[in-house]
Amino acid sequence: MIKIILSGANGFVGSRLFSELKQGPGFQTVGLCRRLPQGEDSSGLDAVGDLQQADLSALLPGVDVLIHAAARAHIMKDEVSDPLAEYRRVNVEGTLNLARQAAAAGVKRFIFISSIKVNGEATIDGRAFSANDKPAPEDAYGLSKSEAEQGLMQLAAVTGMEVVIIRPPLVYGPGVKGNFASMTKLVEKGIPLPFGAIHNKRSPVGIDNLVDLIIRCIDHPAAANQVFLAGDGEDLSTTELLHGVGKAMGKPARLIPVPAALLQFGATLLGRKAMAQRLLGSLQVDISKTCELLDWKPPYTVKEGLRRCFERSN
Template sequence: MNILLTGASGFVGRELVRELQQRADISLALALRSPGRSSGPTTFVVGELAVDTDWLAALARQQAVIHAAARAHIMKDEVADPLAEYRRVNVEGTLNLARQAAAAGVKRFIFISSIKVNGEATVNGKAFGADDKPAPEDAYGLSKLEAERGLIQLAAETGMEVVIIRPPLVYGPGVKGNFASMIKLVEKGLPLPLGAIHNQRSLVGIDNLVDLIICCIDHPAAANQVFLAGDGEDLSTTELLRGVGKAMGKPARLIPVPAGLLQLGATLLGKKAMAQRLLGSLQVDISKTCQLLDWKPPYTVEEGLRRCFGRSN
């Protein structure tokens, strides 16, 4: 099968390239923003993901597109109108690619979306489901939802199959952002006031996510569906920090401070968003993914964390 991958230089894209290159039944091509690869898969320099990007050459003879490129979620966005910028790339750029893909005869378009389409938090142990009413709370999540809706409409109009995958926080070797910051704190052995947090959060290891994406390339039941990704295990922040420490061979130093006190302190310091990520819950229900695709995450969270640090024991 001929597959075009966008976002090959990103965290998820790099792992997809590594895995797809090992598949004898897949001919992989990469759509790049600028020149940068001299060997490996066929590459096409297409420039920015924009409403006027020309994808004609890259899409020729492709049977599937895995669209992992996006304007990623930015914690402190400094552009004047973040929503407009997210829409320009994530909505207009994505739909331009998808329209050209349909016109070129691409059979399936796999869109890597985000759990932020569902919302920012879950309560009372009720996990997000793939078919729940979307409730994005920020510009990034809204842009992903608008792209999803545009793709679903395009699928109905053209017959090109669309598969939407919404991952929660993705971790793995080389991860950046909040997870990387947490790793550094544990690595330094600093005492952290997070030893009594009883929230529940779903994560997805990069190897599990890549396995799911590859499953969706040609699985008949994946056509025109929305799937949530996850490891199938929910952890509290306390449990996650302990797991990271164990995987590193350096136990986390956690002080049991009540979550309510931490929430109050964060509010007074203007850090409510940070507190939500550390203290709040965000659970995803992957039962639809598992049942419809006859799929299960290949790795447990413990195994995923060990792979994160290259440890085998």
Template structure:
């Protein structure tokens, strides 16, 4: 089996590549934007992911595409029209690749989407499921939903199997973004007013997400399905901070401040969105992923956090 992996130098893509090479169960090729990248597998420089990218050479003889390349979620997007740029890259760029893949005879297209397709928050104890009505709230989530819908239509028209995976926040060695910022705060040993937060957040360890992606490459039951990814163990923000501190070998200096007071202060300071991520719940139900694929997250949250710092 020949697999083409896009986004092979990214946070998730590089881990997927490492796993595929280690398993030695398939011939793996990757695409990159720049020829300066040196990888130990056949590499095709295709430039940016765009509506006009030529994938012909990279797709020759390919049976499976794992599409991990994307314009990632950006907290403070400085583009004049972020939605248009997300649409150009994540929607039109993905369609262009998928259409060429179907034409080249690719049998399965594994698309790494985002839980942001479902939305930003869940009521406590009422997790997102794959069949929920999508409710993205930002340009990134909208672009991922539109890409999913286009891929599903293409699958109907061409017979190419499409597998969609929606991960929540992914953590692991080399993680950036909000998780990296949190790690820095814990590492500094500063007192944080987050010692009494009773929300629930679903996360997914990088190794667990990679294992699910690799499972979906050839599992018969994965064809034309949407799966949510997760560790199978939800944490409050307080529990997560304590777990990070323990994994780092640092003390967790958490001050128990009521969540309502924190939200009030955040609104006054214009930081409502930040507070919602820290104080609100976002849970995912991975029971379909487990039952249909016979899959279990191989790494516990505790071990996943430890691997962030190895």
């Protein structure tokens, strides 16, 4: 029996992972969250408050693996006065607080759910990001994740606790928020969208594929002290993804073929350059190291992942 602590157990990724771990044989899992959910099943959950002040001394004895999925997520319109300081407080200080306690308690492995933003914001000329690239974060969120990774690797070198870092790109699945949710709502309503001629390439990862990868990293010997990129193993344009969303929903995506350059120009005038980059630019990930080192492959295609996404949403 592998004893696991999972932080962020009520978040988008964490809740799906927590469900799988509770059902899977061979795992004994305690889920951590900032506060217990009201009016929902809270069995197996423990409230720990703010990460940077959390005290896990009563929970850590006998724990084999700590999976850290809690974080201050990327926020499109951050209203705090100093976003970088806030990201560092939660994503760096909070992460290292848990990791130091885990190492001191003899936890064997610490799995950190990071972000592809550590690699950067975009890829060019078909050159996909790889796990061995030099970190090149461009925003406060990506920088905080990169700094947390560096602190974890330093801690691993000093204490001997194994660290596994997983960097997902766009994660889609039931209940996801952000651009993906906004786009699916527009497709569902049949609203025409000007994305019928976008020839970019982006690498998404379905929630079920990501969860499967995390579980593979729990006890795989080759995962120790490695960085892995997550993905479905398929690159799609925004046009292709929206058509796939429409098919999965049983409602055709109404896409108008507006040139990407014109959309980019309009977005720049409106101050929406960052959003345009996510819709029009490319972000490809190379998961060959992940697949080869862990003897793993994504169990679901993008088509299957989208179908499962909307089957659960209905």
